[in-house]
Structures are given as C-alpha cells and as structure tokens.
Amino acid sequence: MIKTIKFDKNDTKNFESNLAGFIEAVSFKESSSDLSLSINHPINTRAANKVNGSGYMGLFQFGEEALYDLGYYLGDHGISYEDIKGADKKSPIRKRWQSQFDSNNWIGKWSGKRNINTKLDFLRNPQIQYEVIKEWIGYLCNQLRNNNLNEYFGRTIQGIEVSESGAIAGMHLVGIGGLGAFLGIPKFQGSKQIDGNGTHISKYIEMFNHFDLESCCKRKIYISLTDSEKNALANKEVVLVSRYDGKYVSGESRVRVKSDEHGKLPVIVRHPNTEIKIIADGKESNSIIQKANEKQKATLSDFAVSSYPATLEAENTPQPKPQANKTPQEVRNEQVPPSSPSVDSTSTLKEIQFNVQIVEGDSGKPIPNMNFFLTYKGNIKKHTANNNGVRQGVVAEVGQDIEVSVEGDGYKQVIHHFKLDAALNNQTVKVLLPVHSFSISVTQDGQRVANTLFSIFYRGREIPKRTNASGIITVKMLTGFVFGFGVKGKNLVPSRVEKSVATKGFTVNASAVKTSKLHEEADEQRKKQQQAETVRLQQQQKEAAEKKEKQAEEERKKAKTEADKNNQARQNNSYTQNGGRPITSVSRQAPVTSDTTRYHIYHNGKIKRENRAATGFAEFIYYDQNGNAHNLGKSRFIVARRWSAKGVHGQGSIFLVDIRPFKQYRNGDVGYKMLINTSSGRYYLGGLEMAAFLGALCKCGYDDISFNGFSMVDGSPGVSSSHINGVAGDIRYLRKDKKPQYVDLGQSNLLDFDRTLRMIQILIEFNWGKTRRMFSEKFNHNGDANYVFPGCIHMRKDGKNGYRHHHHLHMNGLGNDVEDI
Structure with a gap:
C-alpha cells in the first residue's frame, strides 16, 4: 500500500506504508533527506550532518533527551535515572537532572554505545542514525502501552484520527506529555503541543497516520475487501467501527477508511480486546476482536466475513450476525395488505416498466447522475440517474411497495415510497430530494x-x-x-x-482558527490594495486623458494657424480634419498616444520594443522560425517604486507584468505550459524580462515548466533578498517523468539533464545570464563531480540553508539588447 503525504502546497511525496516508508517520510520532513537513495548518498550524508539552530541534529533531528533515553548520551551533568530515583519532583537534583536537556548544547559525555563517543561520531554515521530511529520507535511504542494511550487508537480528536504511527510521530515531535495533552488526559495538561519551530502535534499525527510500524505494537489486523465474486474492491470507502471500554476511553468510535488498489484497508491497530466491525453499503460485518500480540487477517466478501486465515481462524469464532429490525417497507406491507391492482378486466398486466426521476426538493430541477436506491420485495438495489436525473426502464410488479432512499452515514435514508399502480406503466415517477x-x-x-x-x-x-x-x-x-x-x-x-x-x-485546532484569521487579514489587505490600485489607475487614466486633450488642443491651434496662412484646409500624411479634431494617421507602428508597449519576440532571441513610452499595457508577440506571429496576450502594467536593495527604495518607477495570465499558450508546435508554484505572491516580472522569458518558453515548447517566482506586486523580493524590480526569478529543473515536483541535481534517475540543458541554452540565447551569470549548483555529471550548467555559477554555501540552488535555477543578468522601434 502506498501512502501519499502532502508536506506543503507544492510538495507531495509517496512512501511505502511500512516501517521503512515511515522512517523515510519522517526523515524527509525533519532533514530534507531522501532515504529512497543510498544511505551514504551526498543528500543523506548532508542531512545526517544537519544541526538546526536549537541544537537538534541528524536525519531525524534528535535532541539530547531522546539519545539519553536510548543510552547514547549521558547528559550535560552526568546525572542518571538511578540518581533521581525516589527524588521529589521539586528537589534540587531532580531539577538539575531536567535542566541538563534544556539547551541541546551536547557538552556532556557519551556512553560509547555502537562506538558513538562524540557528537561528531554521531553526525558522520547516517547508517547508525537509521538504526537509532528504529530503537526510538520501539521506545516510544513502549511508552504508549505503559501509559494506556493506545486506547485512543481509532478515536477522532480535533477532527484528526489517532493511529499508532501518527501517535509515534507526534511523540517524536513533542514527547509523551504533548501527546497526552492533545488527547485531553488531565495529568498531561499544560504540556507543550507545539515544537520550537511552531509545528503543532496535530499536523504530525495527521501527516504520518496509517503506516504499518511492524515491530511496534505486534498486534495488527489486515483486512481485504472483495465483491461476491472474489474480485478486489479498490478505492472502496467503508466505516471502521471500534468499541472498547478502558481506563481513559469507553464506547464506540467510527472513522472512514478507503481500500487501496488491491482492496486492502490500512493496517488496524487498537487496544487489545477492542471489538471491530466494518460497515459498507448499509451492511455490517461480524465482529473481530483485536488480540494482544497477534497478526490477524480477514477477507470481507460482500461485507460479510468469509475467510479467516492466520490466527484469527483458530482463535476467534465469529458470532452470528443479529437479525436486523424490520424495515419501514416491511412494516407498511404488514399494516396494509397489498390490494388488487386497479387494471382493466381484459388486462393480464402483472409487471410494468416505469422511470424514476430525482429532482431538487426546492427548485424542482433534475439532479444529473444521482445515485439512489430502490427497495423492492425487501431487496435493495443501487441505481444511477442519467444527465436528466432519470433512471429509465425500472421493472416491478403492480401493487408492490417501492421505497426510494439515498446514502446516509453508514445507512440508507428513505426519502419517498409509493405503491406501484398500473397507471404508471411507461410513466415517470418524480421524487423530490428533500432540502x-x-x-x-x-x-x-x-x-x-x-x-x-x-x-x-x-x-x-x-x-x-x-x-x-x-x-x-x-x-x-x-x-x-x-x-x-x-x-x-x-x-x-x-x-x-x-x-x-x-x-x-x-x-x-488552533492552527485552523489561526489560518482562517490570516486568510481574512490577507483578503482585507488585498481589497485595500485593489482599491488603492483602482484609484491610482483612475487618476493615471484621468491625467493621460487630460494630457492627450491638451496635445490635441495644441494640434488644433497649429492646424488652424496653418489653414489661416494658406487660406485653405490642408491635409497631409499625419493629420486630417474631422469636425475640427485631428486624427492620427494609421501606420504599422502604434501612434505615440497609444497606451500599449508591444514586445516583438523573435525565435533567434532578438526582441524589438514598440512604443516604449506607453505605460498602460504590455503586449507580447512571438515570431516562430517560419515567420508566423503568435499573440501571447496583453496585460496591464503595474507601476511601483524602484528598489535599490531589499527594504531600500531607489529613484524612479518600475513597470511590472503579472505572469499568471500567461501561464500557457499552444498553437501547433509552438507553445508552452507553466505550473505557478509560488504561494508567496511573487508573480511579477519587468516587461522586457517577461518578453525574454516567454520567448525562451515558446522556443523550448515544454509543458512542464515550474515557475517559482520573481517579485512581489510592489517590486519587493518578499522572503528572498535578490528578487527585486521583477528582474530575477526561479524555475525548477526538469524531471524525466515530467511531474510538477522539484528534482535535486543529485537525483540522476529523475533529473532530465538533456531537456534542462537545452532550456538553459535557450534562456542564454534570449540574453539571460549576459550581464551576470545565473545561479545553479555543482553536481556529478558523467564523472565530473564539479559540473555546472553553462551560463551559470555555483553559489557559496549559505549558513542557514546549505546549498540553495540544488533544486531550482535562479534566472538573472538579462542583457538589455532590445531594439526600440
């Protein structure tokens, strides 16, 4: 089974749902490693050496207390559990023992376990770090059991299902106290649920749920779903019901789960003696009792337990399914015996054919492709309406009770019933779906x-x-x-x-409420910016109109003076009179009073700019090698103050264009498609930069370009430092599978070197990197460990973020070789 995790808006990864996949996922989240590669791959050795600002280190960002608990680190003061045994929580030795883990400064001694004698020994050995995380998972699992926190498995807390793997991940983030506080256990109240980076435990519990940790809790239940013909039911959603009465938790819990492509449900781990049932399509399976330390398997065929391989068959005999209460249809049939159908004495009609249409209860509009159920003679059958909300050709006997129902939460909701009358033959029964x-x-x-x-x-x-x-x-x-x-x-x-x-x-949780507030604030800010932009544009248009009228008035006076001198109305190539108002002659070139700057972009990298002085709109036209013109679009210029550096305004104004209206174009062999990855608002380029970028994209012809951002709407760099004035931005390197995900230069199995090289060469043709080389990174290509793409420079290591350009290209240094026409 594959587990898909969305780490952020732009980064989704797949992992095997076993122990190795869990370890790989946690390590990727903690240190940006890639354990699908060799443990000694440069990406992983770099991650293994990572120490963050709070002193947490390695592939899994271990702290002092975790490695102390596992017997590797002896603490800052060398105080052992034996030294504090029986000591009061407020005693000096107990406080001193706890204080030795406050700073993660690693100044104490090491035990020598696994030959790890120093912090450096630990950082240099990713293989041992991998073994340590397995020890740590086992340690946390024991803590769960010893504190009865596994009673919460299968419960929904703050909208999030608590699973074995999710709880382990949450404890790795903030410890058992944070997990206990999240679960609402009184003795843990007050413990921190958020780590030093502001990450709430709920995020880890949700992100890392439904992994099979194999050797953690040794009890597992594996369930496969099949239809009545033993075919696997893929992507089938069912309700998993758990019932347990324990120290902290009593009663029933329900969660929705879905089978994978092989019909297998996620691994089930509950507290021993929990009663488990599966509900699907209104049917309920027999009970399965979670054994203490056994792996159990079951196959649900048509949602009744049909086989019990492994230990379940020998150690748990399914109880007979209790008889269901009588349905409303059965009650009606008992209360009102079927009457004789009112048909003509010459008729022998027993079965008729009719249609059912489902419509909205308030508007009466048909509901297309609606799924509903008909109960007939005690049997329920699923039907699907067509585009007009009609299910045609239903056949039933005259006089029978027909019940119409729709899906509920694990049951069917009856919305209508009727007696089938002969008059309905070939007619349509309209059923109102209640609002x-x-x-x-x-x-x-x-x-x-x-x-x-x-x-x-x-x-x-x-x-x-x-x-x-x-x-x-x-x-x-x-x-x-x-x-x-x-x-x-x-x-x-x-x-x-x-x-x-x-x-x-x-x-x-608090994160959801905070996110809502942030969205509101951002929306309010956008509204204010839009209002301010509207006022500015209106003022700009007013000033332009006044200027234009003033120029026209001057031209009228000039024309009148010339007419008086020559005692006749004159007409020339530039002007003609129409009611006393001059009209500019039409030529191939836009008139000086036009509000549009046009960029004519040629396939050989040359750019011609028409009507440079215009400040209203920018229009981009690409000419392919056959001379065909492709109008890529037109967008309004956004005027902002120029920046000389981040946070420092310079002199004059800049004119920016929003990339989003230009994210794709296709006409025959000419075109491109971009995925706009940035969520930070850096959508804006200068006009010439936009022209050179679009020209390169058209010549490349690729449909998997990933755009990571240039500048903010005011020309500032946002979270960056160099992305000012719309002149520099980021795009990702290209992948062989053409997926819209980043690829590291070290991932030769995923990096599409040839297409990435061609893209960079074409960018250079369009003058990118001419005044200053673009930023990339050294990587190993065909044995050259220091290879850097042409036209690019390897940046020095950044103290906070390591090598920054291993998964994206930084475009800058555009040459100003434009020809103004």
Whole structure:
C-alpha cells in the first residue's frame, strides 16, 4: 500500500506504508533527506550532518533527551535515572537532572554505545542514525502501552484520527506529555503541543497516520475487501467501527477508511480486546476482536466475513450476525395488505416498466447522475440517474411497495415510497430530494469558535460561512449529499447531509482558527490594495486623458494657424480634419498616444520594443522560425517604486507584468505550459524580462515548466533578498517523468539533464545570464563531480540553508539588447 503525504502546497511525496516508508517520510520532513537513495548518498550524508539552530541534529533531528533515553548520551551533568530515583519532583537534583536537556548544547559525555563517543561520531554515521530511529520507535511504542494511550487508537480528536504511527510521530515531535495533552488526559495538561519551530502535534499525527510500524505494537489486523465474486474492491470507502471500554476511553468510535488498489484497508491497530466491525453499503460485518500480540487477517466478501486465515481462524469464532429490525417497507406491507391492482378486466398486466426521476426538493430541477436506491420485495438495489436525473426502464410488479432512499452515514435514508399502480406503466415517477436545514457547530478545546470565517465545500463550490456569536453556521443542503468543512482553499473534513441530524459538530485546532484569521487579514489587505490600485489607475487614466486633450488642443491651434496662412484646409500624411479634431494617421507602428508597449519576440532571441513610452499595457508577440506571429496576450502594467536593495527604495518607477495570465499558450508546435508554484505572491516580472522569458518558453515548447517566482506586486523580493524590480526569478529543473515536483541535481534517475540543458541554452540565447551569470549548483555529471550548467555559477554555501540552488535555477543578468522601434 502506498501512502501519499502532502508536506506543503507544492510538495507531495509517496512512501511505502511500512516501517521503512515511515522512517523515510519522517526523515524527509525533519532533514530534507531522501532515504529512497543510498544511505551514504551526498543528500543523506548532508542531512545526517544537519544541526538546526536549537541544537537538534541528524536525519531525524534528535535532541539530547531522546539519545539519553536510548543510552547514547549521558547528559550535560552526568546525572542518571538511578540518581533521581525516589527524588521529589521539586528537589534540587531532580531539577538539575531536567535542566541538563534544556539547551541541546551536547557538552556532556557519551556512553560509547555502537562506538558513538562524540557528537561528531554521531553526525558522520547516517547508517547508525537509521538504526537509532528504529530503537526510538520501539521506545516510544513502549511508552504508549505503559501509559494506556493506545486506547485512543481509532478515536477522532480535533477532527484528526489517532493511529499508532501518527501517535509515534507526534511523540517524536513533542514527547509523551504533548501527546497526552492533545488527547485531553488531565495529568498531561499544560504540556507543550507545539515544537520550537511552531509545528503543532496535530499536523504530525495527521501527516504520518496509517503506516504499518511492524515491530511496534505486534498486534495488527489486515483486512481485504472483495465483491461476491472474489474480485478486489479498490478505492472502496467503508466505516471502521471500534468499541472498547478502558481506563481513559469507553464506547464506540467510527472513522472512514478507503481500500487501496488491491482492496486492502490500512493496517488496524487498537487496544487489545477492542471489538471491530466494518460497515459498507448499509451492511455490517461480524465482529473481530483485536488480540494482544497477534497478526490477524480477514477477507470481507460482500461485507460479510468469509475467510479467516492466520490466527484469527483458530482463535476467534465469529458470532452470528443479529437479525436486523424490520424495515419501514416491511412494516407498511404488514399494516396494509397489498390490494388488487386497479387494471382493466381484459388486462393480464402483472409487471410494468416505469422511470424514476430525482429532482431538487426546492427548485424542482433534475439532479444529473444521482445515485439512489430502490427497495423492492425487501431487496435493495443501487441505481444511477442519467444527465436528466432519470433512471429509465425500472421493472416491478403492480401493487408492490417501492421505497426510494439515498446514502446516509453508514445507512440508507428513505426519502419517498409509493405503491406501484398500473397507471404508471411507461410513466415517470418524480421524487423530490428533500432540502435539509441544519446547523454546523464549531468548537476548539471544548469552546465554541465564534465570529470566525470557514468554508463549506458543496456541489463543486467553496462557500465562505462565518460562525455567529455561539459558534454556529446555518446551512441548507440536499439530503444525502456529501459536503466538506474547512478553511479557505482546504477541505478538512468530509461529511454527509442526514435528514435526522439537526446539528453537525466539527472540532478544529488552533492552527485552523489561526489560518482562517490570516486568510481574512490577507483578503482585507488585498481589497485595500485593489482599491488603492483602482484609484491610482483612475487618476493615471484621468491625467493621460487630460494630457492627450491638451496635445490635441495644441494640434488644433497649429492646424488652424496653418489653414489661416494658406487660406485653405490642408491635409497631409499625419493629420486630417474631422469636425475640427485631428486624427492620427494609421501606420504599422502604434501612434505615440497609444497606451500599449508591444514586445516583438523573435525565435533567434532578438526582441524589438514598440512604443516604449506607453505605460498602460504590455503586449507580447512571438515570431516562430517560419515567420508566423503568435499573440501571447496583453496585460496591464503595474507601476511601483524602484528598489535599490531589499527594504531600500531607489529613484524612479518600475513597470511590472503579472505572469499568471500567461501561464500557457499552444498553437501547433509552438507553445508552452507553466505550473505557478509560488504561494508567496511573487508573480511579477519587468516587461522586457517577461518578453525574454516567454520567448525562451515558446522556443523550448515544454509543458512542464515550474515557475517559482520573481517579485512581489510592489517590486519587493518578499522572503528572498535578490528578487527585486521583477528582474530575477526561479524555475525548477526538469524531471524525466515530467511531474510538477522539484528534482535535486543529485537525483540522476529523475533529473532530465538533456531537456534542462537545452532550456538553459535557450534562456542564454534570449540574453539571460549576459550581464551576470545565473545561479545553479555543482553536481556529478558523467564523472565530473564539479559540473555546472553553462551560463551559470555555483553559489557559496549559505549558513542557514546549505546549498540553495540544488533544486531550482535562479534566472538573472538579462542583457538589455532590445531594439526600440
């Protein structure tokens, strides 16, 4: 089974869902390593030597206390657990023992375990670090068991499922105290749930859930789903029900899980003696009891347990499934015996054919491709409507009770029923899907989240909704439809509209509330900027119009003077009279009063600029080798103050163009496509820089260009230092698989060297790197360990971030070889 983790908006990676995959994922998050490569690969040895500003070090960013607990480091003061045994928590020796881990300064001695005698020994040995993390996982697993925290496996806390691997990852981040506080256990309250970098434990629990840690808790349940013909059911969503009564947790919990392409559900780990059931399509499996230290397997066929290989078969006999209560249809049939169908005495009709149409309960509009269920003679069958909301050709006997239902949360919701009458033969039964009004309650740490903006994701739309003073949002939706609850741009929790539920409760963490507030502030700032930009443009247009009218008036006076002198109306190549107003003659070149600067971009790298003085719009036209013109688009210039350095304004103005309207173009063999990766707002280039960049893209013809950003809307560099005035920016190197993900120059199996080289050569043709070479990185190519792409320079190591250009090219140094026409 493959586990996909989204580390941030632009970085998603796949890992095997086993122990090795978990270790690889945690290491990538902690130190940017790549353990899919050799452990001694330069990327990994560099990560193994990493020590952050707080003293945490190595592939997994271990601190002093973790390596002390595992017996490698002896502490700053050499105080052992034996020394503090029985000591009061407030005693001086206990306080001194704890203080030795406060700074991660590594000034104490080492035990010599695995021949690690110094901090340097540890940093230089990534292989031993890999073995240490396996020890650490086992240690944390023991802590979970000894403190009964595994009772929470399968529970949803603050909207996040707690799993074995997620809990281990959370403890690695902030320790057992932070995990206990997150779970709400009183004795752990007050423990920190956020690490030194501001990362909340909930992020790690969610990010690293559903890995099979193999040797951690030795009890596992592996379940495969098949249909009645033993075919694997891939991507099948089911409800996993767990019931356990323990020290901290009692009662039932439910989580939704999905099978992989082989029909296998994620590994199930619960506290021993937990009762487990699977619910799908309204059917419930028999119980499976989690054994203490055994690996159990089961195959669910048509969602009844059909086989029990391994220990489950010998040690757990399934109990008979209890008889379900009578359905509403059965009750109706018992209360009102079927009457004789009202048909003509000459008719022998017993079965008829009819249609069912599902429409919206409020508007009456058909619902296309709607899934619904018909219960007939006690059997339920799934149907799908066509584009007009109609399921045609349903066949049933006259006089029978027909029940219409839609999906619920693990059950079916009845929305309509009718007796089949002969008059319905070849007719359409219109069924109204009820609109359900209900409330959404939002809480954080047991408190209502008031006056906060969230998002409802419904029928392909994202709808902003604000909680009232009581933390409530009131909504109306169609019964049975799935909707999502989250913050702007992110669907956090899927749910289903249930007509029997008046209030849906959602629990959020502090991060979600903070994100919502930040989005609101950013939206408000954008509105202010847009308003200011609108006022500025209006003023600019007004001034331009006044200037133009003044020039026209001067031309009228001049023309009148010439007319008086020659006693006749005159006409020349430049002017003609029309009601006393001059009109500029039309030529190939734009008139000086035009508000558009045109960049004519040629395939050989030459650029001609027409009407340079215009400040309204920029237009870009590319000419291929056959002389064909390709109009790439037109966009308004954005005027900003020039910067001389980050945070320091210079003299004059700059004119910037937004890259986003130009992210793709295709006409025959000429074209390109860009993925805009930057989320920092650095979308803006200078006009000439845009022309040289688009020209290179058109000549390359690639559809997997990854754009990482130039400058902010005001020409500032944002989080960078050199990306000012729209003259410098970043793009990623190209991958062989053409995926929109970054590739390290050291990953020869993924780096598309030939296409990347061609792209850089074409950028050079369009004068990039002419006044100052572009920034790249040294890497090993065909045995040359110091290879650098042509036209590029290897940057020195940055003290904070290491070598910065190993996964992207920094474009700068554009030559000013433009011809003004």
